[in-house]
Amino acid sequence: MVFILVKIENICLGKCPLILAPMEDITDSSFRLICKDMGVDLLFTEFISSEGLIRDAVKSKRKLDFSEKERPIGIQIFGHDIDSMKLAAITATQSKPDLIDINWGCPVRKVASKGAGAGMLKDINKMVKITSEVVQSIDLPVTVKTRLGWDENNKNIVEIAERLQDVGIKAISIHGRTKSQMYRGEADWTLIGKVKNNQRMKIPVFGNGDITEPQHAFEMKNKYNVDGIMIGRGSIGNPWIFKEIKHYFETGRFLAKPELLEKVKVCRNHLENSIEIKGERTAIFEIRKHYSSYFRAIPNFKQFRIKLMTLTDLEEIENLLTEIGNSCR
Ligand SMILES: Cc1cc2nc3c(=O)[nH]c(=O)nc-3n(C[C@H](O)[C@H](O)[C@H](O)COP(=O)(O)O)c2cc1C
Missing domain, CATH: 1.10.1200.80 (Putative flavin oxidoreducatase; domain 2)
Structure with a gap:
């Protein structure tokens, strides 16, 4: 298996970085610090509403907080309005994260029905436009987290990833489900692999979905050659997963489960x-x-x-x- 050094601009993430997936109400700073101790290479805040952020909503502002120990860390924002997203990105930048991540993947009704999160998978031109404007309005690297597409008949992530790269994003995380699937069925990594192995793609591609065991992470890395692996639910109550995967990658052996x-x-x-x-x-x-x-x-x-x-x-x-x-x- 090929392990190359992965970088998001000048942020060095090591070889085959492990990433904690952003999870609202789970991955706050207290849990992120636990995962950091377990060897995670990149963290994200919970998603933050651009509208909340620009209106100084207490809940949104609080989610900006992180400690120096958590670096490198990205602040994730979501929204559907160009001006609000630009302003939110500028506001988030003042907290001095290492990067800003845009959520184009949340399928939850209260987010997607307004055209934010995965709702934007229905309007790729607007997704690309907002992303481009955000990239141009801040000096930090911008990354995107998204899904395979809107539904079974619209799995256009290969095209989406190219277009987002073209407007300047520096890495992409892909959850192997469509918006319509929500969390049902199994994550399909084949299209994530297609994005990674597309000759036009130059930025790091992180795969996400259903990883709960070291050998599964190894299999996905081996099969699809992704630059990094992002883990969400598999880390809840089990932050050791990051240590276990690293150990397995390095030695081919399983680390004993925690007592x-x-x-x-x-x-x-x-x-x-x-x-x-x-x-x-x-x-x-x-x-x-x-x-x-x-x-x-x-x-x-x-x-x-x-x-x-x-x-x-x-x-x-x-x-x-x-x-x-x-x-x-
Ligand atoms: C409780 C919960 C909250 C989530 N919140 C976010 C979020 O704030 N931002 C985001 O991009 N994805 C969010 N997600 C999606 C995860 O980041 C991840 O893409 C998804 O759970 C699939 O990965 P997994 O199978 O490793 O959990 C959330 C998922 C869960 C279960």
Whole structure:
């Protein structure tokens, strides 16, 4: 397998970089820091509404925050209006990320029905126009994350990728599903491979969709020659996946799966990061959606789950996490 050094302009990402996929309400700074410790090579913020950003919406502004440790990091924006997208990109640039990413892939109704996210897969001319304007209005590299096309009859990612490259994007991440598929079916990497192996493409192409195991990542890299692999759901409750893939790529062997005590330790770090960034109250509430993912494999987790989902006192949560750690000894 060929491993070449991957760069987005002058941002060096190493050989076959692993990328944490942006995930709203999951990949906040507290989780990104956990993944960074596990060897991830490139991070993105959760997507940020261009309209929210230019109107100073608190939720949008907060999503701009990241720490120096997270570099290289891209701020991802979404929207459907040229002026708002340009202004949002300029605003996001003030937070000094390493790059700006445009989301042309979100299929969720409240986004796509307005023509933002994957909604723009229905109007490629406008997608190219907005992307071009954003590229021209900032000095940072601009990347795009998108899907294979609108639906089964319109899988035009090869053409889309060429056109976006032509207006100056510096890398593209492709989720191997159409807008119509939402998250159904299996991700199809064959078209991602076609984009990568298109002679006209010069920018890095990152493949995304359904990677949950090291050997699957290896297979996709081997088969389709993508420049990097982006992982979303496979990292939720399992940030070790990045370490495992790196180890497998380097040695051809599987890294031992994390023990329960290790899971407790990382979950605790995740909570601590979150407390530092968002304060105790919010952190205790937000970490709840991660508990089941961290501990799903424990046979007796059900008995702890209800308590974890209701406790509000940090000391009690800490004690319960210790109890969980000791429960399988
Ligand atoms: C809960 C959730 C939130 C997501 N939020 C975003 C987002 O903010 N921006 C984005 O580009 N994609 C978002 N996605 C899509 C993922 O980045 C990724 O493309 C998709 O999950 C497929 O990759 P996977 O199979 O590795 O999860 C989200 C996905 C999930 C499950």
